[in-house]
Amino acid sequence: MRLASLTCSNTDILHALGATGALVAVDSHSDAPGLDHAARLGPDLNIDVPALVAARPDLVLASLSVPGMERVVAEVEAAGLNMAVLDPTTLDQTLESIRQVGALIGRAPQGEALAQALDADLTALHRETERPVRVVVEWWPRPIIAATRESWVTELLARLGAVNALGDLDGRSRPLTLEQVREARPDLIVCSWCGVKKLRPEVIEARGLGAAVVAIPESGLGRPGPRLIEGARQLRAAIDGLGVGGGT
Template sequence: MSLRLASLASSNSDILAALGLAAQVVAADSHSDAPGLEGARRLGPDLNIDVPALVAARPDLVLASLSVPGMERVVAEVRAAGLPTLVLDPVTLEDTWADIRAIGDAAGQPARARALVADLRAELAALRADFARPPRVLVEWWPRPIIAATRESWVTELLGALGAENALAERPGRSSPLTLDEVRAARPDLIVCSWCGAKKLRPEVIEARGLGVPVVCVPESGLGRPGPRLLEGARAVASALAGL
């Protein structure tokens, strides 16, 4: 019997869709835009989930992700409601591949999940370029204050797989607020505008800081979601690196 699934984060919804399980998703957060979720009950934003509506959807398994800062509170409410919950907390790229396998195992599609991970690994490997010096890339999550991906982020491994390096790889944490002087001290060769939750990416805001560094825009869905759509971001960054 097919499980009735619920997803509280876009990254999980993307994984379910890539595994061909979107039709089993009976409820999802309102940010999820993966294909095939037309029949899912929408539960509101990921940090303001309508838990009674989730309960009414009668899921057999709820998928949450702590990659969304603040989701711990939502998870506590869902568990208090007595719903079986799988909570993911990816930090690295390897964690992301492991989460895809974990979702596949939980949903009864282990072989499909392992095949997906193998395909993603192969595509990422094919994007790698050899540089005389690894380009330093700063991935910006928010402009005011400037917040960027630091060492404990899947971005670090993703850039490494492309032959580049995270300009903030020596800075601890998943992300960090930065002053303009700290951005300058990071000596980026490329800045990636991938603002989370922004309706429009505005590279001119970054360019107006006067750093003289090329800026490329990558939608948050391509770099901020630990799942299969990271390959969309990887392709965009690889293309920008090729033009340096």
């Protein structure tokens, strides 16, 4: 089967399932190992659809987890390619996406095993505390954009025994004023900016909010797939380092 992936999260799933070699085309942000043979299609929000068609994929994996991907999905549909569109917003939906991809490419047992392993690894990171640490995960600095209620980040933090400090705000993410972030009373702000080569937590520290700041690559928090365990482990270490709330 010839596969194409239009977002990093889908490419990461395929890589974890051992299907990297079947990829004939990927977006330019995908950074899984072993992709030198695959055609690069440009950024996820600006996919070169004619190049995608030329790669002759049997299945295109798209996703709506990247804001604005609806337009790309519509263009691929108009091109008549066979496509599956993933749209997880919770951890359970992320696990189901892994199973779905496994089934689509004829690797259902591997998909089930990968989903179960990720679920178990996340569960093992849970800690009970007297007061859950309040965390803001920031996707962009100007304007400030951060994960809100309908992001998998909310459930990921809950799995760790922490709380999304912006969990009372609707949506997956939204632009915020500095005062809104202040009112959220975060103990920890995570610099996880999307699409940048270098994270700069000092920009967040300079706002003077009094919260601890840590940098965690977007690859570990911003992609609903198997690499969420990377971000979860780094979050666990950062939360433990705060000494807030008292753990058991």
